[in-house]
Amino acid sequence: MQIRDLPYPDPGVPDARSGPRFLLWLGRSQLGGQLKAVCWGLLHFAGIAGLSACAGLAVQAVIDRSGGRLALAGGLIALFGAAIAVGDTMLHRTAVTNWITAAARVQQLLARKTAELGSALTRRVAAGEVVAVSTGDVEKIGWFVEALSRFLAAAIAIVLICVGLVLYLPELGTMIAVGVPVLALAVLPLLPRATQRADIQREKAGKATELASDTVAGLRVLRGIGGEELFLGRYRAASQEVRKAAVRSARMWSLISAIQVLLPGILLITVVWYGARLALDGRIEVGGLVTVYSAVTLLLFPLRHFEEIAMAYSFSRPSAKRAARVLSLERTSFEDERGGLDDARPTGDLYDPATGLLAPSGQLTAVVCGDPDAAGRLAERLGGHATEEEKSLSVLLGGVALDDLPLDAARASVLVQDKDPVLLSGTLTELLDIPASGAVDAEQALAAAQCGDVLEALVQASVDGSGDPMRSRITERGRSLSGGQRQRLALARSLVTDPEVLVLDEPTSAVDSHTEARIAESVKALRSGRTTVVFASSPLLLDRADRVVFVHEGKVTAVGLHRELVRGDADYRAVVTRETEDEQHAGQDSPAGEESPTEQEHIMAPASPRAREEIEESA
Secondary structure, three states: OOHHHOOOOOOOOOOOOOHHHHHHHHHHHOHHHHHHHHHHHHHHHHHHHHHHHHHHHHHHHHHOOOHHHHHHHHHHHHHHHHHHHHHHHHHHHHHHHHHHHHHHHHHHHHHHHHHHHOOHHHHHOOHHHHHHHHHHHHHHHHHHHHHHHHHHHHHHHHHHHHHHHHHHOHHHHHHHHHHHHHHHHOOHHHHHHHHHHHHHHHHHHHHHHHHHHHHHHOHHHHHHHOOHHHHHHHHHHHHHHHHHHHHHHHHHHHHHHHHHHHHHHHHHHHHHHHHHHHHHOOOOOHHHHHHHHHHHHHHHHHHHHHHHHHHHHHHHHHHHHHHHHHHOOOOOOOOOOOOOOOOOOOOOOEEEOOOOEEEOOOOEEEEEEOOHHHHHHHHHHHOOOOOHHHOOOOOEEOOEEHHHOOHHHHHHHEEEEOOOOOOOOEEHHHHHOOOOOOOOOHHHHHHHOOOHHHHHHHHHOOOOOOOOHHHOEEOHHHOOOOHHHHHHHHHHHHHHHOOOEEEEEOOOOOOOHHHHHHHHHHHHHHOOOOEEEEEOOOHHHHOOOOEEEEEEOOEEEEEEOHHHHHHHOHHHHHHHHOOOHHHHHHHHOOOOOOOOHHHHHHHHOOOOHHHHHHHHHHO
């Protein structure tokens, strides 16, 4: 695989059981590139070893006053120099290619997993961790893949050079053959502590990245409540923790580097001293001593790759662990006893056996939850993204488990719009150009979502002067629009798809009450005959639903019309009308069968000003 051939047609199925297993799988997947890099590395180190022999041959030729051997040595030095140049160039090129292609493979795997899980990914893994895995961690994993081929080439070269020195000059070669492995393994006792410190640094850096990502995502809210300094202080503290951990890690690695310099120096001094005595005694030639000295000096270069691979592994292992954690996430999957299901999309009632929630086919069902986070999790569950604890119970659509459906069929059948939908940059036409049934066009969807003022704003912000809002560009995440405008455009995008079941989580939380009332009527009319589930606590939406389901502490506790539930269920009334605890007790003290003044107030005039306005609109 070359860089120009990216992306991979199929990045493969990774072994995500652990970080080391994932690195091993990645290395096997890059086997062709690794072998090329090792071959070029061997050519490079062969040239280095050849220079040592040629240097000794040249010195001995001068001593023996042999012009022919001196010329031969000069020619061989030029030849080995060319081998070093070619080998080093191609080794670097191939190793960097391995780095980039490995990183690209990991990024493709992460992108595929993100597309498979959708918004459920960030509910299982923190958004900051996903960002850290797809950026810095990918580079560290690629570094290990790149360093592995250099290390293998260096290890093979060291073994061959030591064997050659033993055969060429046993007196000194044996000393070198024993000393070099000691040099390579001397730092092993320090590696566990260095790796531990590197892991701590990576963990703290990941947490700081998560904190920064979450802070940036909620910057507008923080500014509104004056919490910028608080979160800035938290990030400053997290940053200092990362700095301290990095310094502690660097100290250990600097100690390892010092040992890698000190011990080879001792070996070199020992070889020169012992070799000089052998030369003085006439047991070896001066040229042989020069050859051995040159070989030991040049051996220090491949020995540095032992330190590099140790560092690369210590930094890439926690990165691979995080990547494996993300890649190991799966949608629940239950095999059909009859051998699977065909591609036909099921229709019928939507039923969640975990909570008892039933959304009849073709109706607008409103769901009220006291806990907004629980509402978000339930919405994701209705879309087929159950948590690890809920995998044993799949949501049913027309009696068919969503987990039994192919991913494409499940997503086409049930579409979930969460409470914070993302708008991609581009024109409005591109935003609404998505897979859809074709039954609802963009104009109908925009009208139902009450996007008239949004279209006017886009025309005014248009830079091409066309006056066509569909050709106007939307900035990244719709930052140039207000929260209510972004919500309505996201709602229009969901309506265009026209799925069998549409699940909306607080689709109008940032919209004023008058617009919200029109949206409720328009969506109900447009989605006539289709199943729509809306998670909301607004009386304007609830009053227009065909049925309202109240979910309390993870179970359905009441079903009916909004006005019936307001009168008959105290818990429901407390959630919808923001009723205080004293008001609940006042309602309980009223005579049986008689509406308390508090209940009457909450049906037509809830406690909060916004809710009061909503009830007046619905009435």
